[in-house]
Amino acid sequence: MKFLSSKNTxxxxxxxxxxxxxxxxxxxxxxxxxxxxxxxxxxxxxWLSVRYLSARDFLTTPSDxxxxxxxxxxxxxxxxxxxTQLIEMEERLGEAQVCFxxxxxxxxxxxxxxxxxxxxxxxxxxxxxxxxxxxGTENGVRYGMPxxxxxxxxxxxxxxxxxxxxxxxxxxSTSVVNIRLQSAALEAQLIGSLxxxxxxxxxxxxxxxxxxxxxxxxxxxxxxxxxxxxGQVLSTQQRENALFQTASVQPIVNFESINAVLVIDNxxxxxxxxxxxxx
Numbered sequence: 001m002k003f004l005s006s007k008n009t010x011x012x013x014x015x016x017x018x019x020x021x022x023x024x025x026x027x028x029x030x031x032x033x034x035x036x037x038x039x040x041x042x043x044x045x046x047w048l049s050v051r052y053l054s055a056r057d058f059l060t061t062p063s064d065x066x067x068x069x070x071x072x073x074x075x076x077x078x079x080x081x082x083x084t085q086l087i088e089m090e091e092r093l094g095e096a097q098v099c100f101x102x103x104x105x106x107x108x109x110x111x112x113x114x115x116x117x118x119x120x121x122x123x124x125x126x127x128x129x130x131x132x133x134x135x136g137t138e139n140g141v142r143y144g145m146p147x148x149x150x151x152x153x154x155x156x157x158x159x160x161x162x163x164x165x166x167x168x169x170x171x172x173s174t175s176v177v178n179i180r181l182q183s184a185a186l187e188a189q190l191i192g193s194l195x196x197x198x199x200x201x202x203x204x205x206x207x208x209x210x211x212x213x214x215x216x217x218x219x220x221x222x223x224x225x226x227x228x229x230x231g232q233v234l235s236t237q238q239r240e241n242a243l244f245q246t247a248s249v250q251p252i253v254n255f256e257s258i259n260a261v262l263v264i265d266n267x268x269x270x271x272x273x274x275x276x277x278x279x
Contacts, residue, residue, distance in 0.1 A: 112225070113265040115139055119258050120164070127194050129155075129172035133261060136163045144223070144269035147261050152229035152252040153177070153217060154261055156269070165263075169255055170230070171196040178221040179230055182214040190215065190230060190249060198231065198249040209236050209247050222270030 117139075121132030135141050137160055147154040147167045155175065158168035170177055175192040179200070186207050188200045203209060213233040219226030231251040238245045 112267065115141060115263040115265050116260065117141075117165070117263055118260050127173070129169040129175070129192060129196055129255070130158065131155075131167045131169065131255075131258060131261075133165050133167060133263075134163065135263065136161050136165050138162050140265060141165050141263055146224050146228070146264045146267055146269075148228060148264065149253055149258060149261055151254075152231070153224065154253055154255070154258065156223060157263065167261070171198060171251065171255060176221075177224060177230065178218045179215050180218040181209065181233075182216055183210070184208070184213070187218050187220065188247075196255070198251055200233070200247040200249055201244065203236075203245045203247060205238065205243070205245055207245075209233055209245070211235055215249055225264065225267050 115135055117133035117135040119131050120134045123130035131154075133147075141157060141160050143157055143160055145157045147156060153170055155167045155169040155172070157165050159166040168175060169192070170190065171192045173192050173194045175190075177190040178187065179190045180187045184207065186203065186209070188203050191199055191201050193199065200209070200215070211233055215230040215232060217224045217226055217228040217230060229252055231249045231253075234248040234250050236245055236247040
Protein backbone atom coordinates (compact mmCIF):
# COMPACT_ATOMS: atom_id res chain seq x y z
CA MET A 1 0.00 0.00 0.00
CA LYS A 2 2.85 2.37 0.84
CA PHE A 3 4.42 1.65 -2.56
CA LEU A 4 1.20 2.45 -4.42
CA SER A 5 0.65 5.57 -2.35
CA SER A 6 4.20 6.77 -3.08
CA LYS A 7 3.74 6.10 -6.81
CA ASN A 8 0.50 7.99 -6.92
CA THR A 9 2.11 10.88 -5.14
CA UNK A 10 4.93 10.98 -7.72
CA UNK A 11 2.41 10.96 -10.54
CA UNK A 12 0.44 13.79 -9.01
CA UNK A 13 3.63 15.77 -8.46
CA UNK A 14 4.70 15.23 -12.07
CA UNK A 15 1.28 16.29 -13.33
CA UNK A 16 1.34 19.38 -11.15
CA UNK A 17 4.87 20.28 -12.29
CA UNK A 18 3.98 19.78 -15.96
CA UNK A 19 0.80 21.78 -15.53
CA UNK A 20 2.76 24.48 -13.81
CA UNK A 21 5.39 24.59 -16.52
CA UNK A 22 2.66 24.71 -19.15
CA UNK A 23 0.97 27.56 -17.33
CA UNK A 24 4.23 29.46 -17.00
CA UNK A 25 5.13 28.84 -20.65
CA UNK A 26 1.72 29.95 -21.90
CA UNK A 27 1.84 32.97 -19.65
CA UNK A 28 5.24 34.00 -21.06
CA UNK A 29 7.19 33.70 -17.84
CA UNK A 30 9.52 31.09 -19.34
CA UNK A 31 10.27 33.02 -22.56
CA UNK A 32 13.56 34.53 -21.32
CA UNK A 33 14.65 31.08 -20.24
CA UNK A 34 13.75 29.59 -23.63
CA UNK A 35 15.60 32.38 -25.44
CA UNK A 36 18.65 31.89 -23.33
CA UNK A 37 18.70 28.18 -24.04
CA UNK A 38 17.68 28.25 -27.74
CA UNK A 39 19.68 31.24 -29.01
CA UNK A 40 23.00 29.36 -29.10
CA UNK A 41 21.32 26.52 -31.00
CA UNK A 42 19.76 28.92 -33.52
CA UNK A 43 23.07 30.75 -33.98
CA UNK A 44 24.87 27.47 -34.56
CA UNK A 45 22.23 26.38 -37.08
CA UNK A 46 22.53 29.71 -38.93
CA TRP A 47 26.32 29.47 -38.99
CA LEU A 48 26.12 25.91 -40.28
CA SER A 49 23.59 26.91 -42.98
CA VAL A 50 25.79 29.76 -44.24
CA ARG A 51 28.83 27.47 -44.42
CA TYR A 52 26.80 24.84 -46.25
CA LEU A 53 25.49 27.30 -48.85
CA SER A 54 28.98 28.73 -49.38
CA ALA A 55 30.42 25.27 -49.89
CA ARG A 56 27.64 24.33 -52.30
CA ASP A 57 28.12 27.52 -54.34
CA PHE A 58 31.86 26.95 -54.42
CA LEU A 59 31.37 23.44 -55.78
CA THR A 60 28.60 24.24 -58.29
CA THR A 61 29.55 27.75 -59.53
CA PRO A 62 32.36 26.74 -61.92
CA SER A 63 30.02 24.54 -63.96
CA ASP A 64 27.34 27.25 -63.93
CA UNK A 65 29.84 29.88 -65.15
CA UNK A 66 30.94 27.63 -68.00
CA UNK A 67 27.32 27.05 -69.02
CA UNK A 68 26.56 30.76 -68.84
CA UNK A 69 29.58 31.56 -70.99
CA UNK A 70 28.52 28.98 -73.55
CA UNK A 71 24.97 30.35 -73.58
CA UNK A 72 26.28 33.93 -73.96
CA UNK A 73 28.48 32.85 -76.88
CA UNK A 74 25.48 31.19 -78.55
CA UNK A 75 23.31 34.26 -77.97
CA UNK A 76 26.02 36.58 -79.33
CA UNK A 77 26.30 34.46 -82.46
CA UNK A 78 22.52 34.52 -82.93
CA UNK A 79 22.42 38.29 -82.45
CA UNK A 80 25.17 38.73 -85.07
CA UNK A 81 23.29 36.54 -87.54
CA UNK A 82 20.05 38.43 -86.94
CA UNK A 83 21.80 41.79 -87.42
CA THR A 84 23.32 40.55 -90.69
CA GLN A 85 19.92 39.32 -91.88
CA LEU A 86 18.35 42.64 -90.90
CA ILE A 87 20.95 44.60 -92.89
CA GLU A 88 20.41 42.34 -95.91
CA MET A 89 16.63 42.75 -95.65
CA GLU A 90 16.97 46.54 -95.40
CA GLU A 91 19.19 46.58 -98.49
CA ARG A 92 16.74 44.41 -100.41
CA LEU A 93 13.87 46.60 -99.27
CA GLY A 94 15.72 49.70 -100.46
CA GLU A 95 16.43 48.08 -103.83
CA ALA A 96 12.80 47.01 -104.14
CA GLN A 97 11.60 50.52 -103.33
CA VAL A 98 13.90 51.98 -106.00
CA CYS A 99 12.66 49.44 -108.55
CA PHE A 100 9.02 50.19 -107.74
CA UNK A 101 9.70 53.93 -108.01
CA UNK A 102 11.38 53.49 -111.40
CA UNK A 103 8.49 51.33 -112.51
CA UNK A 104 6.02 54.02 -111.46
CA UNK A 105 8.01 56.63 -113.39
CA UNK A 106 7.85 54.44 -116.49
CA UNK A 107 4.10 53.97 -116.09
CA UNK A 108 3.48 57.71 -115.71
CA UNK A 109 5.62 58.42 -118.79
CA UNK A 110 4.52 55.70 -121.21
CA UNK A 111 5.62 57.67 -124.29
CA UNK A 112 9.19 56.43 -123.76
CA UNK A 113 10.87 53.05 -123.70
CA UNK A 114 13.36 52.43 -120.91
CA UNK A 115 16.43 50.35 -120.15
CA UNK A 116 16.88 49.82 -116.42
CA UNK A 117 20.48 49.91 -115.23
CA UNK A 118 22.41 49.71 -111.96
CA UNK A 119 25.15 52.14 -111.01
CA UNK A 120 28.43 50.22 -110.74
CA UNK A 121 30.96 53.06 -110.57
CA UNK A 122 31.46 56.76 -109.81
CA UNK A 123 34.07 59.27 -110.89
CA UNK A 124 36.34 59.96 -107.92
CA UNK A 125 37.68 63.25 -109.25
CA UNK A 126 35.92 66.26 -107.65
CA UNK A 127 36.12 68.07 -111.00
CA UNK A 128 34.32 65.44 -113.08
CA UNK A 129 30.69 64.40 -112.62
CA UNK A 130 30.20 60.90 -114.07
CA UNK A 131 28.67 57.57 -113.10
CA UNK A 132 29.12 54.13 -114.68
CA UNK A 133 26.13 51.84 -115.30
CA UNK A 134 26.03 48.11 -116.08
CA UNK A 135 24.27 48.33 -119.46
CA GLY A 136 25.97 48.84 -122.84
CA THR A 137 25.60 48.28 -126.55
CA GLU A 138 24.61 44.66 -125.99
CA ASN A 139 21.54 45.98 -124.16
CA GLY A 140 20.69 48.63 -126.74
CA VAL A 141 22.36 51.60 -125.06
CA ARG A 142 23.76 54.19 -127.46
CA TYR A 143 25.68 57.42 -127.19
CA GLY A 144 23.59 60.48 -126.33
CA MET A 145 20.63 58.68 -124.72
CA PRO A 146 19.07 60.61 -121.82
CA UNK A 147 19.25 59.09 -118.34
CA UNK A 148 16.65 59.66 -115.60
CA UNK A 149 15.57 58.36 -112.20
CA UNK A 150 12.13 58.30 -110.65
CA UNK A 151 12.89 61.81 -109.39
CA UNK A 152 14.06 63.53 -112.53
CA UNK A 153 16.89 64.18 -114.98
CA UNK A 154 20.32 62.64 -114.35
CA UNK A 155 22.30 63.24 -117.55
CA UNK A 156 23.07 61.51 -120.83
CA UNK A 157 25.20 58.65 -122.12
CA UNK A 158 28.69 60.01 -122.78
CA UNK A 159 30.57 56.81 -123.66
CA UNK A 160 29.46 53.23 -124.15
CA UNK A 161 31.01 49.78 -124.52
CA UNK A 162 29.47 46.33 -124.85
CA UNK A 163 28.39 45.83 -121.22
CA UNK A 164 28.76 49.22 -119.56
CA UNK A 165 28.21 52.91 -120.18
CA UNK A 166 29.37 56.22 -118.78
CA UNK A 167 26.80 58.84 -117.89
CA UNK A 168 27.76 62.52 -117.79
CA UNK A 169 25.69 64.12 -115.05
CA UNK A 170 23.96 67.45 -115.55
CA UNK A 171 26.17 68.80 -112.74
CA UNK A 172 29.34 68.35 -114.82
CA SER A 173 31.06 71.58 -115.83
CA THR A 174 30.68 70.76 -119.54
CA SER A 175 26.97 69.97 -119.29
CA VAL A 176 24.40 72.34 -120.79
CA VAL A 177 20.65 71.60 -120.63
CA ASN A 178 17.99 73.75 -122.22
CA ILE A 179 15.21 74.27 -119.69
CA ARG A 180 12.02 76.17 -119.08
CA LEU A 181 10.34 77.40 -115.92
CA GLN A 182 6.97 75.80 -115.27
CA SER A 183 5.50 78.96 -113.75
CA ALA A 184 6.47 81.29 -116.59
CA ALA A 185 7.02 81.27 -120.33
CA LEU A 186 10.75 81.51 -119.78
CA GLU A 187 13.50 79.47 -121.37
CA ALA A 188 17.13 79.39 -120.26
CA GLN A 189 20.20 77.17 -120.07
CA LEU A 190 21.10 75.02 -117.09
CA ILE A 191 24.88 74.86 -116.66
CA GLY A 192 26.98 72.62 -114.44
CA SER A 193 30.18 73.61 -112.67
CA LEU A 194 33.44 72.24 -111.29
CA UNK A 195 31.88 72.19 -107.81
CA UNK A 196 28.77 70.33 -108.98
CA UNK A 197 26.49 73.34 -108.49
CA UNK A 198 23.78 74.14 -111.04
CA UNK A 199 22.90 77.58 -112.35
CA UNK A 200 20.60 79.13 -114.92
CA UNK A 201 22.16 81.39 -117.51
CA UNK A 202 20.81 83.63 -120.25
CA UNK A 203 17.79 84.86 -118.26
CA UNK A 204 16.58 88.24 -119.60
CA UNK A 205 16.76 91.08 -117.09
CA UNK A 206 13.07 91.90 -117.45
CA UNK A 207 11.97 88.36 -116.54
CA UNK A 208 10.83 87.62 -112.98
CA UNK A 209 12.28 84.43 -111.51
CA UNK A 210 11.23 83.46 -107.99
CA UNK A 211 12.82 80.99 -105.54
CA UNK A 212 10.89 77.75 -105.70
CA UNK A 213 10.12 77.96 -109.41
CA UNK A 214 10.10 74.48 -110.96
CA UNK A 215 12.72 73.80 -113.64
CA UNK A 216 11.86 71.39 -116.49
CA UNK A 217 13.64 70.41 -119.68
CA UNK A 218 12.40 72.39 -122.68
CA UNK A 219 13.33 69.93 -125.41
CA UNK A 220 15.28 72.59 -127.30
CA UNK A 221 18.75 71.70 -128.49
CA UNK A 222 17.86 68.12 -129.37
CA UNK A 223 19.68 66.52 -126.43
CA UNK A 224 16.85 65.84 -123.99
CA UNK A 225 13.11 65.22 -124.31
CA UNK A 226 10.83 67.95 -122.93
CA UNK A 227 9.10 68.18 -119.55
CA UNK A 228 11.53 66.15 -117.43
CA UNK A 229 11.80 67.46 -113.89
CA UNK A 230 15.22 69.00 -113.16
CA GLY A 231 14.94 70.95 -109.90
CA GLN A 232 13.90 74.22 -108.31
CA VAL A 233 15.26 77.75 -108.30
CA LEU A 234 17.10 78.65 -105.08
CA SER A 235 17.97 82.30 -105.69
CA THR A 236 18.64 84.84 -108.43
CA GLN A 237 21.59 87.14 -109.04
CA GLN A 238 21.84 90.33 -111.09
CA ARG A 239 25.21 91.88 -111.81
CA GLU A 240 25.87 95.43 -112.88
CA ASN A 241 26.26 95.98 -116.61
CA ALA A 242 25.30 92.34 -117.27
CA LEU A 243 23.00 91.60 -120.19
CA PHE A 244 21.36 88.67 -118.42
CA GLN A 245 20.57 87.58 -114.89
CA THR A 246 21.49 84.21 -113.39
CA ALA A 247 19.91 81.88 -110.86
CA SER A 248 21.13 78.98 -108.75
CA VAL A 249 19.20 75.71 -108.96
CA GLN A 250 18.74 72.88 -106.47
CA PRO A 251 18.58 69.58 -108.42
CA ILE A 252 15.80 67.20 -107.51
CA VAL A 253 18.10 64.19 -107.89
CA ASN A 254 20.55 63.35 -105.11
CA PHE A 255 23.51 62.39 -107.31
CA GLU A 256 25.55 60.99 -104.42
CA SER A 257 23.00 58.29 -103.64
CA ILE A 258 21.94 57.11 -107.12
CA ASN A 259 21.82 53.31 -107.23
CA ALA A 260 19.67 52.67 -110.31
CA VAL A 261 18.64 54.65 -113.38
CA LEU A 262 16.50 54.44 -116.49
CA VAL A 263 17.97 55.04 -119.94
CA ILE A 264 15.40 56.44 -122.36
CA ASP A 265 15.69 54.07 -125.28
CA ASN A 266 13.47 55.56 -127.97
CA UNK A 267 14.67 59.17 -127.86
CA UNK A 268 16.96 60.11 -130.69
CA UNK A 269 19.33 62.94 -129.81
CA UNK A 270 19.90 65.38 -132.65
CA UNK A 271 23.18 67.19 -133.13
CA UNK A 272 22.19 70.67 -134.29
CA UNK A 273 25.55 72.29 -133.62
CA UNK A 274 26.39 72.55 -137.38
CA UNK A 275 23.25 74.66 -137.78
CA UNK A 276 24.20 77.15 -135.02
CA UNK A 277 26.01 80.21 -136.39
CA UNK A 278 29.47 80.75 -135.02
CA UNK A 279 29.90 83.89 -132.92
